Amino acid sequence: MLPSVTHPIGDFVRENVPNVLGYLPDFIQPYIPSAEIATLINIIICMVAIAVVGIAPVPVLIYMERKVCAHIQCRLGPMRLGPHGVLQLVADIAKLLFKEVYAPKGADKFLFYLAPIFVLTAPFLNLCVIPFDKNLQVADLSVAIPFILAMNGFGILSTLLGGWASNNKYSLISSLRSGAQIISYEISFAMILLLVVMLAGSASLGEITASQSGHFWDWWIFKAPVLGLLAFIMFLVSSTAELNRAPFDIAEAEQELTGGFHTEYNGMAFAMFYLAEYINLFTTSCIATVCFLGGYHAPTIGILAIDNILNFVPGIVWFLGKTFFVVWIYMMFRWTFVRPRVDQLMALEWKFLLPVNLLLLIFGVVFLAFGWILP
């Protein structure tokens, strides 16, 4: 059976479905698998919930990106549709819906149309293991961290397929560059997550969050004195590369390759890539929050009166607040820095990030052995 978190809704379904099914006529009673039907209904509820949780932040993120970009650049961003431009995304999606989706001449049609479908599977699967609150988690896998790493590897497949299947030299160059970039940075990404696993003692995200319970100086970013901050910065750098986001967006470097691997896609196929980028951004920020910033725990200080107020706010609000803070950091990175060249990008990973991450792992062991972690 699937591992699942005890959750009031799940328990409610499990108790009441046999009662409801008991109203059916008696002669088919022995043949109804009521426990299995209850599980099936639970699964469908989880799928709908994950779909909603995955897609709901995307309008907020896209609006936030445009506004952050605008305010850095001394302008205002979308202002016309809706008050302060909140309905801009509705217009964009409507435009994308009405555009024609066609494959260019000479493209491999099956692979061309398969690529945007694959690209959305990985981020949704990643969302299943993230604890949004104490019992708001679809599956508390004990191997959650390797699962996330595996899903990241799955996401590169669609970039390679999409670039190769469009009959276009620019797309080919960009998808190969992106493939090389992502498989290189997966190593750094994995090492930082390995550091967190080592410090927390478990690869399950629920337990990693539980190891940060307490006050705000119990979060891993503060608990290991300098190590936590360095590890967080390394995580930000390698995950920016994993997400194909600027300044590591050589896959879609507009100035050189006019669109990269999604040049030939329009309409809803392009919307899939666009959507997947933002859902991935949200998911990676969630992982950063869980691993470094304390997950759904409130930043309590130790003074009882303030702590009561802080704990009164539900955990999911703290979780989303911290996630959007991390998203804001990603956006500031995107709009400030220039892009390194391909070989310099690879050199950054293999010559700088990998040795530094190994050093951080060694320091993590030293910190654990000597007990320099804050209590």
Added chain:
Amino acid sequence: MSTEKIKTKEYIKRYLKRCVSGPYSLLCGLSVTLRYFFNPKRIVTEQYPENKKTLKMHNRFRGHVVMVEDENGENLCTACGMCERACPNASINVLATKNIAGKKVLGKYLYHFGSCTQCGLCVEACPFGAIEMGQDFEFADFSPEAFEKVLNKKEGRG
């Protein structure tokens, strides 16, 4: 990229220097954008169609050619044709007629706005100050006939 062999010590020194100078330069850049982000007084754009009432161009702005007319609609043009000769693009056609007294006056002042380069040479050439450059800049239209304008309302003086 240089291909000569670099000594190990030199390489390590350069590597460590870059480890420090690199992130420091990036932080400098971040500080500039953070300052611009948190400072809404620096917004330099205007909300264009909403602020049309208060929008005013500079006096010398070269929009399109207009005829100077007083309250009665009388213009100062004598149909001398200097503007037509000064225009590099043949965007002006001065069609003269004879008025009742037999004097040559302005009949129609045809202005082909579609080929006008808004250079202002016609205004400089006019010895009577009969034309000037207007301040308008919104000219988009659906039909090409809107760009063939007749600038005068009445016949000119002789």
Added chain:
Amino acid sequence: MSKNILLPGFREPPVDEDFEEFYINMGPQHPSTHGALRLVVRLDGEKIIEVVPHLGYIHRGMEKQAEKLNYIQYIMMSDRQDYLTAIQNNLGVCLALEKGAGIGVPERAEYIRVILAELSRIASHLVFYACFGGDLGGQTVLLYGFKEREMIHDIFEEVTGSRLTTNFFRPGGSNKDIPDTFVPRVKALLKHLEGALSDYDRLLTKNIAAMDRSVGVGVLSKEDAIAYGCSGPVLRASGVSYDVRKNDPYSIYSSLDFNVPVFYNGDCYDRYLIRFQEMYESIKIIKQCIDKIPNGPYRSKEKPIFKLPNGSFYAATETAKGLYGTYVVSTGGNSPYRIHTRSPSFGNLAALNTMAKGQRLSDLVTILATIDPVIPEIDR
């Protein structure tokens, strides 16, 4: 590929060899070619073997039209050549016309010319800064460069009537006098610019990614720079100290105190640094002139019809892109027999192949950004 793009000198790709060369067309419409420029790039993986620029997409026949226009009308045409520094083009043409007609220029007009020309140089170098950062991937830098340029445009609109195609200078002075608000506005602009330029310096100059992408990339040696006829910042970055304002001074430049920065490596980073320093030097020049504008006429006495005597006349100025020369051949009358413009971007772009050989595709974009060509100036 079809035969008609293989110029003599390109090796025909053999079908049986194990080769990985292929051609990429960075066509006339591309987010980073500066104007309608078509580059056919021959690549081996990511390394460039050869780059051939194809020009002519924006040829408008200006030199042919000049045979029918008179001299004053040609000044209007000249601002559509290097439209980023239109007023410096006007200045170049007027200098040639004044040389031919033997007209002098009053003091006030000289000061106005220098101030407006240097403002236009700052505006062009701001576009360079914006496009350099934008081509490297920082979209914010793109917008920051154009933000300051808007203020310069505002001043131009107030003085000349138009932001870009100014059509302001005439032989003997300028079209109109400067308005009263000119001097305070320029002073306010200078104060603002110094703060803004120091911010932009912090954002990009020592940025490790920008430095990695431009140091040692696109090296142009001194001999090649002279052989290709480069001028302006491209030439001075390769170690040749030639600036028309210092070596063949015109207007009042010989009495002004400014430096001409010269660097010796010839790579993209030097070309970037030179233009940034030239902005500071231009601010220095404007500061020297802005308080000393003398009273007096703004144009020497003009004849109703401007005619040049028989002969040929040439005048060179230093625009933001390099040496802009105007060669006028006249057979009397108010219309030239021939006007030819020596555009600086032509020589600079000719050196592209030498600079880009052996570099990668991403470097081509950086090199093109630091050459800073303006294609309408090449095609006319």
